[in-house]
Amino acid sequence: MAVIRVAINGYGTIGKRVADAVAAQDDMEIVGVTKTSPSFGCDLAVRKGYPLYCTFDDSAKISAFAAEGYSCTGGLSDLLSACDIIIDCSPGKVGADNLAKYEAAGVKSIFQGGEKHSLTGLSYTSSANHQQNLGADCTRVVSCNTTGLSRTLMPLHNHCSEIGGISVNCVMIRRAADPGDSSKGPINAIKPVLKVPSHHGPDVMTVQPDIRINSLAVAVPTTIMHVHAMTVELPEGHGLTQDSILQMWHDSPRIIIMNGAKTRITTTAEVMELARDIGRTWGDLHEIFVWEDGVSLNENTLYYFQAIHQESDVIPENVDAIRALMNTEVEWEISVAKTDAAIAKFNNI
Numbered sequence: 001m002a003v004i005r006v007a008i009n010g011y012g013t014i015g016k017r018v019a020d021a022v023a024a025q026d027d028m029e030i031v032g033v034t035k036t037s038p039s040f041g042c043d044l045a046v047r048k049g050y051p052l053y054c055t056f057d058d059s060a061k062i063s064a065f066a067a068e069g070y071s072c073t074g075g076l077s078d079l080l081s082a083c084d085i086i087i088d089c090s091p092g093k094v095g096a097d098n099l100a101k102y103e104a105a106g107v108k109s110i111f112q113g114g115e116k117h118s119l120t121g122l123s124y125t126s127s128a129n130h131q132q133n134l135g136a137d138c139t140r141v142v143s144c145n146t147t148g149l150s151r152t153l154m155p156l157h158n159h160c161s162e163i164g165g166i167s168v169n170c171v172m173i174r175r176a177a178d179p180g181d182s183s184k185g186p187i188n189a190i191k192p193v194l195k196v197p198s199h200h201g202p203d204v205m206t207v208q209p210d211i212r213i214n215s216l217a218v219a220v221p222t223t224i225m226h227v228h229a230m231t232v233e234l235p236e237g238h239g240l241t242q243d244s245i246l247q248m249w250h251d252s253p254r255i256i257i258m259n260g261a262k263t264r265i266t267t268t269a270e271v272m273e274l275a276r277d278i279g280r281t282w283g284d285l286h287e288i289f290v291w292e293d294g295v296s297l298n299e300n301t302l303y304y305f306q307a308i309h310q311e312s313d314v315i316p317e318n319v320d321a322i323r324a325l326m327n328t329e330v331e332w333e334i335s336v337a338k339t340d341a342a343i344a345k346f347n348n349i
């Protein structure tokens, strides 16, 4: 089977991670990444051996790279003519302009959670709707929070869907900014998201409409991880116990469960230290972290906390979404296993 030629438009926080995850797979290759102008991020692309393109077709902008010593292969149109699929990792809200260019070039595209579902009309999370995305021209990998919610809710949904389904209320305790981002806040305040419910919970319904879910969100002055405080109503006759729920998550991909008291991993700081200790590139944690001793089932109400590494949980999802759109792997579990095994090699797992 031909190797899938993948382009990255927007080589920033998400783009550089997706590029490495794609390059690790044996069924895909990176044919180019874009930067808007020469900057430090170009050095990383050069070091990794990814051909560098300009985000724009403007010849003055393209030649600006050479003036700073970078070899720029061309503009976005040149990159589009060299790829089978493009992963749009641009900052949110610029997707509509970019989508028009991808469509004109006849190239499949994957957007990120900063764009609205309405841009693509289709969203993606491997465990929820891989099959729905097979062969599609365009999709959106949902945000880091929605990806995290889907990971732990989908096994519960699958168990309960025939007996009434699950209803979820959750609070998103959101990091104020990414560690590399000096432009956002708050730095000394807790900022409630006054649009109620927040978009995070309802966004889960773009990948699994049968989960009834609402969310509130607050931004807090930390740059490492989001925490979700979850309350899930299970239907009568669910037959689950605390242990069987933990086992269910244990058996699901991309979820880590640890006992806070035993491991002394009781905060997001220690979770991130764990990721660094086990040698993860950039200190990333693709998995959703659930505190075992924070899980409590009280009759039909399940409570738990989970931590989300915002810059990385969506990375393997992009790889699986490529296989869905290119229709090269029908079963989500097979794609996930393949993606994670390849990533594990460069992550020293």
Ligand SMILES: NC(=O)c1ccc[n+]([C@@H]2O[C@H](COP(=O)([O-])OP(=O)(O)OC[C@H]3O[C@@H](n4cnc5c(N)ncnc54)[C@H](OP(=O)(O)O)[C@@H]3O)[C@@H](O)[C@H]2O)c1
Pocket: 009, 010, 011, 012, 013, 014, 015, 034, 035, 036, 037, 039, 041, 055, 089, 090, 091, 092, 093, 094, 098, 112, 113, 114, 115, 143, 144, 178, 310, 311, 312, 314
């Ligand atoms: N960061 C997270 O934690 C996170 C988590 C999940 C999802 N997301 C989503 O992922 C997307 C990317 O976020 P990010 O955090 O990676 O942003 P970022 O770090 O700001 O990177 C964005 C990149 O896009 C480039 N760019 C700027 N304008 C562009 C355009 N018009 N077309 C193409 N590329 C353009 C920038 O190029 P230059 O560097 O040359 O300026 C930059 O490299 C957003 O939709 C975001 O909501 C982010």
